Amino acid sequence: MYLKIALNRTLSAVAILILSAGFAWAEKGPIAPERVDPPHWWVGMANDTLRLLVKSPALQGKCQAVPQFKNKDVQMLSSTVLKNGGYLKIVLWLDPNAQPVNLPFAVQTPSGTLNFTYALKPRDASKRQLMGLDPSDQMYLITPDRFANGDPKNDRVDGQLEMSLNRKEPYDRHGGDLVGIEKHLDYVQSLGVTAVWINPWLANNQVRASYHGYAITDHYLVDPRFGTHADLLRLSNALHERGMKHVMDVVYNHSGDRHYLHQAQPDSTWFNPKKKYPRSNYRETTLFDPYASQRDKDFFERGWFDDSMPDWNLENKDAANYLIQNTLWWIEEAGIDALRIDTYTYPNQNFMARLNKVVRTHYPRMVLFGETWVHNHQSQAYFAGGFPLRPSDNRLNSVTDFQTYFAPEGNRDEGVGLERRRGQTVPIPGRRLPVPGSLPTRDLCGQPRRGSVFWAVRGGPPQVQIGVDAAVHPPGHSLLVLRDGAADEVHGKPRHHAGRRSGRLAGRPAQCLRGHRTNAAGARGL
Numbered sequence: 459m460y461l462k463i464a465l466n467r468t469l470s471a472v473a474i475l476i477l478s479a480g481f482a483w484a485e486k487g488p489i490a491p492e493r494v495d496p497p498h499w500w501v502g503m504a505n506d507t508l509r510l511l512v513k514s515p516a517l518q519g520k521c522q523a524v525p526q527f528k529n530k531d532v533q534m535l536s537s538t539v540l541k542n543g544g545y546l547k548i549v550l551w552l553d554p555n556a557q558p559v560n561l562p563f564a565v566q567t568p569s570g571t572l573n574f575t576y577a578l579k580p581r582d583a584s585k586r587q588l589m590g591l592d593p594s595d596q597m598y599l600i601t602p603d604r605f606a607n608g609d610p611k612n613d614r615v616d617g618q619l620e621m622s623l624n625r626k627e628p629y630d631r632h633g634g635d636l637v638g639i640e641k642h643l644d645y646v647q648s649l650g651v652t653a654v655w656i657n658p659w660l661a662n663n664q665v666r667a668s669y670h671g672y673a674i675t676d677h678y679l680v681d682p683r684f685g686t687h688a689d690l691l692r693l694s695n696a697l698h699e700r701g702m703k704h705v706m707d708v709v710y711n712h713s714g715d716r717h718y719l720h721q722a723q724p725d726s727t728w729f730n731p732k733k734k735y736p737r738s739n740y741r742e743t744t745l746f747d748p749y750a751s752q753r754d755k756d757f758f759e760r761g762w763f764d765d766s767m768p769d770w771n772l773e774n775k776d777a778a779n780y781l782i783q784n785t786l787w788w789i790e791e792a793g794i795d796a797l798r799i800d801t802y803t804y805p806n807q808n809f810m811a812r813l814n815k816v817v818r819t820h821y822p823r824m825v826l827f828g829e830t831w832v833h834n835h836q837s838q839a840y841f842a843g844g845f846p847l848r849p850s851d852n853r854l855n856s857v858t859d860f861q862t863y864f865a866p867e868g869n870r871d872e873g874v875g876l877e878r879r880r881g882q883t884v885p886i887p888g889r890r891l892p893v894p895g896s897l898p899t900r901d902l903c904g905q906p907r908r909g910s911v912f913w914a915v916r917g918g919p920p921q922v923q924i925g926v927d928a929a930v931h932p933p934g935h936s937l938l939v940l941r942d943g944a945a946d947e948v949h950g951k952p953r954h955h956a957g958r959r960s961g962r963l964a965g966r967p968a969q970c971l972r973g974h975r976t977n978a979a980g981a982r983g984l
Contacts, residue, residue: 489516491565491572495678495780496787498577501556503786504820507535509779510548510576511724516569518543524564531556532578537565540776541725547776552578585694585793588703590823591653597705598651600639602659602684603669608637609689615682619716620668629667636685640693647700654697655705655798659684664714664766671707672800673714673767677784694792703795706788710781710813711804712767719780720768728777730760730769737761738769742803742837746847759806772809782816789821802828803841807852814843814853827856835861 491514499508512523523537523546531553538547546565558580565572591597607613613633614621622630636659639646646654658671661679671681680690694704713720713729720729738761744750745758762769772778788794797817802810810828817824830841838861839845843854 489514489570489572491517491574493678494574494576496783497678498579499552499787500579500581500790501552501558502554502581503552503790505786505816506552506554508550508552509776509783510550511776511780512546512548512565512572512574513544513718514546514565514567514572515544516567516572517546517565519568521546521565521567523548524566526562526564527559529556529559529561532559532561542723544722545724581790582793585698585790586821586823588698588701589795589821591703591705591796591825591827595652595703596650597653597655598646598649599655599657600646601634601657601670602636602639603632603634603671605634606638606642607633608635608639608641609685612683612685617663618668618683619663619665629669631669631683635683636680636689636693640689640696643696643700643702647702651702653703653705653796655796656707658707658709658800659690662714663716665716666766672709673712673716673764674709675714675716676718677781678787691792694794698793704793705796705798706792706794707798707800708785709800710770710772710810711801712763712769715766715768717768724776725774727771727774730762730771732762732768735760735762735769737765738763738804742832742840743834745803745807746836746840759804763801763804770805772806778809778812782813785813785817786820789817789824796825796827799826799828801831802854802857803830803832803837810854811850811852818853825855827858828854830857831860833860833864 491512493513495511495513517539519539521537521539523534525534533551535549535551536547537549539545540547548563556578559578561576561578563572563574563576565574610633612635613623613631620631623633624630625632639654639656658674659680660671660674661676661681662668662671662673663675663681664673668681680687684690697704723729735757737757738759739754739757741750741754741758744755760769760771770777770781772781785797789797799810814826817826828841830838832838832841838857838859840848841852841854842857843852845851
């Protein structure tokens with residue numbers, strides 16, 4: 459009896475061990491990575507090197523990617539687990555004549571095998587037919603959250619940290635989306651617009667004030683409150699079918715602090731540490747001042763732009779390559795025609811020059827223009843491509859012309875108006891892009907005739923922005939569309955009030971509405 463009980467217990471223990479071994483084997487069986495960036499690539503690109511960033515908690519210790527394919531046109535050069543673990547960098551070489559193909563990979567890890575298939579796709583030349591900008595273009599700026607709500611179902615999305623939806627609060631979300639833009643392209647085109655610059659539409663899963671889009675949390679995901687990836691591609695195609703261009707707003711200086719690469723960093727040098735560089739000093743003159751201290755230079759370039767916007771360390775080659783590849787990916791994926799670069803003065807300028815070179819090597823007709831929100835002509839000129847006093851050319855097509863934007867009011871710090879500034883302008887012909895909006899006045903909303911639009915008579919594509927920042931920034935921006943007029947409008951003596959307007963704007967004064975960069979079309983509830 460006792461022998462039988464002991465035997466049964468022994469058999470039970472052996473069964474448990476076998477089951478445990480089975481579960482352990484199952485845990486080490488094939489699993490998929492959390493993500494692979496970029497999600498896919500194309501054959502026939504100018505650069506023959508592709509870097510994949512594979513993310514998985516299994517990527518710890520000794521890991522090795524093993525190609526499950528034989529292809530003379532594609533070779534794996536290396537696979538490396540990055541310092542903090544959780545990420546594997548795979549470097550591929552692609553022959554210029556490689557054909558579209560699906561590439562299976564197996565990554566051996568201590569926890570099992572990661573399996574994934576990577577697609578190399580054919581390029582679509584039709585997406586590049588309109589690429590570039592020139593003085594014949596008229597650009598229209600849209601903040602998608604503030605333009606038109608085309609799909610109320612995405613106003614609040616599960617998993618998003620900010621669930622606000624209140625059009626009475628300027629820093630809350632208002633519900634605009636990409637479908638809303640697409641539905642009103644007739645209206646936009648009726649203004650004579652040939653290029654649409656859209657504020658960032660990438661994921662901004664931040665706790666507060668996520669509407670503006672400049673605190674990106676995922677560089678390969680459209681913000682779900684703006685719509686889906688398919689919505690974005692459809693909007694881009696709809697623009698191109700009308701002969702209109704899609705200008706993408708890109709950010710290289712910082713991300714949002716909820717970015718997955720900041721939350722779980724591949725290594726500790728992808729971002730500049732907040733503890734050491736809590737805030738930028740915003741002094742771009744340190745870049746060319748021979749007497750600037752190294753500390754001031756470091757705080758300008760490495761300091762965080764805002765408390766919730768970590769500063770990319772663009773001297774880290776992996777971080778720099780990640781952002782450059784992402785730019786190429788969106789240009790190819792969505793048929794982007796031009797790039798507006800946010801906070802251009804702040805990132806590492808060697809990186810910016812490299813970015814400009816790589817992008818224009820792949821896309822010679824691409825136009826990149828940088829936001830240079832600076833307060834003197836010398837600084838503005840320094841960032842323009844071809845400026846002779848820079849150590850090397852940054853290859854930037856254009857800079858935003860904030861000096862002319864500030865001039866009509868006079869510089870409040872220096873008391874310098876437009877007439878005196880004319881003699882101080884550093885010549886950078888063809889390198890300045892007008893800042894969107896009309897000339898600001900403190901009481902523009904109360905006296906709209908004092909606001910003049912004259913960008914269309916200047917060199918470079920005129921830009922249009924409708925609405926004002928009255929609730930957020932008291933000076934505000936007027937939204938007006940100029941059809942004709944003369945340069946003497948600079949002096950506040952408009953020959954035509956806001957020019958000749960067409961379509962739904964005809965005969966209407968500039969609207970003073972609440973909200974940051976609120977577009978008049980959205981404000982009127984289109």
